[in-house]
Amino acid sequence: MEILSLLGQGFVVASTPLNIALLLMGCFIGTLLGALPGLGPVNGVAVLIPLTFTFGFDATSSMILLCAVYFGCMYGGRISSILLNIPGDEPAIMTTLDGYPMAVQGQAANALAISGVASFVGATIAVIGLSLFAPILARAAIHFGPADYFALYILAFATIGGIAGVDPRKTLLSALIGLMLATVGLDPISGVPRYTFDSFHLYDGIEPIVALVGLFAISEILMLLEKTFKDRPKAIPVGSWLPQWGAIWRTRWAMLRGSGVGFVAGVLPGAGASLGSFMAYVAEKQTSNKKGTFGKGDPRGVAAPEAGNNAASGGALIPMLSLGVPGSGTTAVLLAMLISLNVQPGPLLFERQPDLVWGLVASLYMANVALLILNLPMIGIFTRLMMTPTWALMPIVAAVTFVGVYGISNSVFDLEMMVFFGVIGYLLRKFDVSLVPLVLGLLLGGDMERNLRRAMSISDGDWSILVASPISIGLYILTVFFLALSVWLAVRDHRQTKSERLTEG
Amino acid sequence: MIFRKLTTAKLAAVTAAAVTMTAAPATANECIAPSNPGGGWDFTCRTIGRILTELDLVDGNVQITNMPGGVGAVTFAMVAAERSDDADLIVATSTVGITQIAQGRYPAPLDTMRYLAMLGADVGVIAVDDESPIESLADLNEAMAADPTALVTAGSSGAGGWDHIRLLMVADEAGVEDLSAIRWVQFDGGTDAVTQMMGGQIDVVSTDLGEIAGFVESGDIRVLAALSDEPIPAFPDIPTAISQGVDVTGYNWRGLYTGGDVSDEEYASWVDRLETLYNSDEWQEAATASGLVPIWRGGAEFEAFVREQADVMEQISRDIGVIE
Numbered sequence: 001m002e003i004l005s006l007l008g009q010g011f012v013v014a015s016t017p018l019n020i021a022l023l024l025m026g027c028f029i030g031t032l033l034g035a036l037p038g039l040g041p042v043n044g045v046a047v048l049i050p051l052t053f054t055f056g057f058d059a060t061s062s063m064i065l066l067c068a069v070y071f072g073c074m075y076g077g078r079i080s081s082i083l084l085n086i087p088g089d090e091p092a093i094m095t096t097l098d099g100y101p102m103a104v105q106g107q108a109a110n111a112l113a114i115s116g117v118a119s120f121v122g123a124t125i126a127v128i129g130l131s132l133f134a135p136i137l138a139r140a141a142i143h144f145g146p147a148d149y150f151a152l153y154i155l156a157f158a159t160i161g162g163i164a165g166v167d168p169r170k171t172l173l174s175a176l177i178g179l180m181l182a183t184v185g186l187d188p189i190s191g192v193p194r195y196t197f198d199s200f201h202l203y204d205g206i207e208p209i210v211a212l213v214g215l216f217a218i219s220e221i222l223m224l225l226e227k228t229f230k231d232r233p234k235a236i237p238v239g240s241w242l243p244q245w246g247a248i249w250r251t252r253w254a255m256l257r258g259s260g261v262g263f264v265a266g267v268l269p270g271a272g273a274s275l276g277s278f279m280a281y282v283a284e285k286q287t288s289n290k291k292g293t294f295g296k297g298d299p300r301g302v303a304a305p306e307a308g309n310n311a312a313s314g315g316a317l318i319p320m321l322s323l324g325v326p327g328s329g330t331t332a333v334l335l336a337m338l339i340s341l342n343v344q345p346g347p348l349l350f351e352r353q354p355d356l357v358w359g360l361v362a363s364l365y366m367a368n369v370a371l372l373i374l375n376l377p378m379i380g381i382f383t384r385l386m387m388t389p390t391w392a393l394m395p396i397v398a399a400v401t402f403v404g405v406y407g408i409s410n411s412v413f414d415l416e417m418m419v420f421f422g423v424i425g426y427l428l429r430k431f432d433v434s435l436v437p438l439v440l441g442l443l444l445g446g447d448m449e450r451n452l453r454r455a456m457s458i459s460d461g462d463w464s465i466l467v468a469s470p471i472s473i474g475l476y477i478l479t480v481f482f483l484a485l486s487v488w489l490a491v492r493d494h495r496q497t498k499s500e501r502l503t504e505g
Numbered sequence: 506m507i508f509r510k511l512t513t514a515k516l517a518a519v520t521a522a523a524v525t526m527t528a529a530p531a532t533a534n535e536c537i538a539p540s541n542p543g544g545g546w547d548f549t550c551r552t553i554g555r556i557l558t559e560l561d562l563v564d565g566n567v568q569i570t571n572m573p574g575g576v577g578a579v580t581f582a583m584v585a586a587e588r589s590d591d592a593d594l595i596v597a598t599s600t601v602g603i604t605q606i607a608q609g610r611y612p613a614p615l616d617t618m619r620y621l622a623m624l625g626a627d628v629g630v631i632a633v634d635d636e637s638p639i640e641s642l643a644d645l646n647e648a649m650a651a652d653p654t655a656l657v658t659a660g661s662s663g664a665g666g667w668d669h670i671r672l673l674m675v676a677d678e679a680g681v682e683d684l685s686a687i688r689w690v691q692f693d694g695g696t697d698a699v700t701q702m703m704g705g706q707i708d709v710v711s712t713d714l715g716e717i718a719g720f721v722e723s724g725d726i727r728v729l730a731a732l733s734d735e736p737i738p739a740f741p742d743i744p745t746a747i748s749q750g751v752d753v754t755g756y757n758w759r760g761l762y763t764g765g766d767v768s769d770e771e772y773a774s775w776v777d778r779l780e781t782l783y784n785s786d787e788w789q790e791a792a793t794a795s796g797l798v799p800i801w802r803g804g805a806e807f808e809a810f811v812r813e814q815a816d817v818m819e820q821i822s823r824d825i826g827v828i829e
Contacts, residue, residue: 046542046571053555142704146690186575189691191610191663200582200612203575269697324696324719332543332694339548339715342794346696346719410570411579450691457690458657458706 007131010358013060014366022057022065023363027370030072035080037397038213038404040089041073041330049337059341060356064363066337067317070330071123071364074273074313075371078115078306083108083385084397086217090208091273091309093439094281096216098294098301105297108383113243114299115306116375118255120368122307125259126266126314127364135350137267138322146454147466149270151475153448156275158479159282159486160437170433178441181206188450189457201413208443210405210414211421215435217401218422221394223429228391243379251303254284262308266315269327270451273312274443280308286485292493314364321345321357535568536761537596539580542571545627546597548795549759553595553624553779556787562778575610577602582612589764592771595621600757603811604667607818608828618762619772620811622779622804624788625797627713629671629732629755630743634702635725642730642749645709646679653686656708659698661716663691665827670818671732671755672711673825678751684825699726713757714740715796732756737798758800760807776804 013019026048033044045066052062077092082099095115102111129137144152160175184195185205196202258280265276284304285294294301316327324345326332338345343353350357385393405418425435452466459465467473534557536550547569554567572580580596588594596618606615633639639648648655653676660668673684681687692698695712699720702710710717710726714737720726721740730746731737732755746753763775782788783801792799802810822828 042542049542049551050555050566050569142700145701145704145706186663189663191665200575200578203578204573269700319700323700324716325694325700326543329541329543332541336543336548339795344719344722347723347725348719409574410572411574454690454692457688460654460688 003131006354006358007362009355010360010362011365013355013359014064014363018057019061019064019359019363020366022061023068023367024370024374026065026068027072027075027367027374030069030074031076031079031371031374032072033069034073034076034092035088036076036404037080037086037088037217037401038209039407040077040209041070042333043408044069044073045330045333045337049333052337059338059343059353060359062337062341063334063356063360064367066334067360067364068367068370070313070334071310071367072371073330074123074310075116075119075375077309078119078302079112079382082111082115082302083382084217084220084393086220086397087212090212090439090443091277091305091312093212093216093274093436094277094305094309095302097281097305097436098296098298101295101297102299102302107297109243109379110247110299111302112379112382113376114248114251114302116372116379117248118251118258118303118306119310119375120372121255122259122262122310122312123314123368123371124365125256125307126263126311126317127361127368129263129267130314130318130364131361134318134322135347137318141267141269141319142323144268144270144471145469146451146458148469148471148475149268149451150448150455150466151472151479152268152271152275153444153451155475155479155482156279156282156444157441157448159279159286159482160440167432170431171437174428174433174435175437175441178438178443179445181211181438181442182445182449188446189453199413201411205446206417206442207409207414208439209408210418211442212439213401213405214418214421215425215428215439217397218419219425219429219435221398222422222426224390224394243376247299251299254288254300254303255307257284257287258304258307259311261304262311263315265308266312266327267318269316269319269323269325270447271312272316272328273309274440276312276315277305277309278440278444280311281305286482317364321349321360322347533565533568534563534593534595535570537570537572537580537584537594539572539574539577539596539598539602541573545599545601545757545759546577547571549597549599549624549761552788552791552795553597553761553782556782556785556791557778559787560782560785562781576605578605578611581606581617584764585613585617589617590766590768591764592767592775595761595763595775597759598762599759600814601662601667603815604670604818604822607815608665608822615812615815617765619765619767620808621761621763621772621775622783622807623758623760623800623802623810624779624783625792625799626756626758627715627797628737629668629711629757630714630717630728631672631675631730631732631746632699632702632710632712632717632721632726632728633708634705635727637708637727639709639729640727642675642744642746642751645729646676646681646751649676649681649687650679653681653683654688657688657690657706658709658711659690659692659701659707660710660712661692661695661698664689665822665825666691667755667757668695668711668713670821670825670827671753672709674753674755674821675711675730675732675746675751677824678753696720702726713796718796733798739793739796756798756800758802759797760802773804779803 033039077088078095081087081092081095082103085096085100087093099111186203261280261283262276265271316331319325320331326335455465536554538547538550540546550569557563639645662668669689695716698710699717728743731743
């Protein structure tokens with residue numbers, strides 16, 4: 001009851017005309033930034049900070065604007081994943097797996113609607129979790145130590161073989177390349193440079209977003225160039241411009257499951273939205289892929305990762321607000337913003353500044369509704385994008401990616417890096433190697449290594465620390481279970497196809 | 506018609522992207538934060554940039570650029586190679602950056618740049634969990650001297666970084682012989698380390714107070730010592746290390762440098778403007794709010810201070826075996 005009255009007060013705070021205007025503006029800018037390859041929530045939020053100072057907004061209004069941008073980006077990232085097979089930001093990579101095939105089959109409107117509703121469901125569940133359990137969850141999350149995070153990453157990578165592509169060996173190869181690339185840069189513990197070729201640009205490792213944009217966007221452009229020489233590309237048929245509500249309703253369980261998985265990943269400060277959407281996709285595939293439709297345009301393969309990604313982003317606000325620990329780059333910027341506004345996030349924030357916390361929570365509910373309303377009518381406009389001839393579209397995509405990537409770090413080196421990854425992406429695609437595991441390896445590999453190394457520092461090199469806590473043991477059991485299940489399913493499918501062939505033959 | 510609509514939408518998108526690059530006229534002042542948004546250097550640039558504009562010390566806005574890489578090395582190399590005479594450019598740095606230079610991790614030596622001023626400092630603290638049996642700095646030193654491997658220590662820097670060095674300075678002062686035997690764990694930030702300590706993974710945290718002040722106020726952690734000359738105004742109850750007989754201070758100051766070929770006049774003009782900024786209520790407020798103790802050192806005095814600190818840092822790094 002107390003929470004309801006606090007939340008009621010929050011809605012009063014959030015409902016001032018200024019805050020509503022900021023909320024809508026934030027949602028719109030966020031969706032746009034999220035949809036542009038390269039630019040993501042970190043840049044969006046960082047760019048708007050001076051604006052909040054210029055206009056002298058108070059802490060609550062500033063946070064409402066910035067969180068609306070953050071949530072908007074999470075909504076927007078999927079749009080280019082679905083329509084162009086180019087993820088707008090890191091967590092949106094999983095959406096390419098089934099979203100783009102759906103669009104190619106003329107189901108772009110459905111894919112966009114499903115992902116929009118899934119984003120809404122995921123984010124709303126996360127905000128409900130935030131309002132009800134934030135302090136408790138934060139207290140629980142601190143018991144996750146480095147060894148437990150390492151076990152979590154092991155679980156994630158054990159399931160990677162099943163995510164994409166026809167040939168699991170190629171998927172593993174791709175993930176391994178990603179893991180190897182993740183070792184580039186200063187050694188996190190000793191500070192010794194690794195594979196940096198004496199270039200200071202590589203000291204911080206390979207920026208995942210640069211690799212991501214290169215691998216997906218630049219390679220797409222190269223593929224197109226090749227195709228144009230061979231034959232005139234045909235425009236993709238656009239089915240209905242309006243989504244079918246039945247199709248959305250059929251993915252409801254996938255959305256709920258994805259939200260649950262994503263939320264847990266978000267609450268853990270060492271996990272985050274990319275891991276959330278990845279785990280949500282894998283979990284959904286394990287539960288629902290009975291007919292082998294995943295990866296070929298299954299609506300549930302769009303719903304689960306989108307719900308997971310948004311639930312994780314919302315969940316990540318829990319450790320940020322109640323512990324002051326940022327789980328991601330974006331929450332790190334939000335945190336710095338709060339501190340410079342004289343707000344000290346941490347255990348006392350909920351008691352000391354209830355107006356700010358509950359105003360923010362209330363505005364997140366409102367932002368979700370606003371984003372859903374903003375996004376659904378735009379489906380019609382977005383699907384028409386598919387009708388643009390590729391010769392007109394791709395140069396613009398190229399321009400946007402170059403501007404976007406340069407905007408992140410103001411470095412020409414990053415542009416060269418992006419082109420380099422574009423070529424690698426092109427070659428791998430030629431060999432039918434899925435790029436998604438590579439990006440996941442690069443994204444998650446660094447954190448996995450850091451947590452292993454931390455665990456080793458704690459135990460002074462004693463490997464038994466990895467299985468010393470109940471949490472990590474539980475995660476390893478789950479890993480074994482997952483692996484056994486995949487092997488069993490593979491054997492069963494193999495037998496089935498064999499017997500089918502026999503009966504046909 | 507549809508096509509035209511689309512083109513406009515896309516043009517808008519491109520423009521939005523261009524705007525986010527904060528393209529500014531060539532004459533505008535620029536502050537480079539050699540890190541991603543959100544850290545201490547980013548705060549330095551954004552706060553100083555904002556107040557410079559508010560006080561009309563510069564024309565228009567100060568453009569803030571994030572140029573992460575190599576703990577500041579990428580920016581250092583770029584300024585040395587391309588913009589060493591650009592008097593409109595200031596770059597954020599701190600004790601962390603000087604430590605890197607002292608350990609030879611930057612592409613060029615210290616005197617490649619001209620150091621303008623420091624405007625404030627974060628105070629280092631040594632903290633334990635509120636339920637820890639360690640009650641004082643004396644307890645901690647006793648435990649470490651008896652068995653350097655007994656406790657797991659952590660902070661926001663890697664081995665050999667400033668958080669680590671500060672802890673080893675305390676241990677060294679307390680007579681711990683085998684400094685390299687002390688277990689050190691790196692986390693991404695001070696709060697990460699503190700929450701892991703609350704979760705029972707590690708025993709001692711050495712980091713800046715500013716970031717973890719919330720946990721001190723809530724009573725979740727116990728600060729054994731502040732590594733400052735005087736008690737911290739906001740936390741007068743925290744004893745300094747010096748008052749406990751351990752003669753160690755460990756500030757993480759925040760300051761700025763500019764290119765090495767900037768003229769004396771322009772250098773002096775920056776120092777003047779920064780001193781005006783330092784004395785303003787706006788800065789004093791912003792600095793205190795983010796847990797900094799305002800401290801001023803500017804011009805030649807600051808240059809000398811930076812050199813001395815680099816020497817000290819190099820010596821310590823050698824003593825504790827971080828560099829050879």
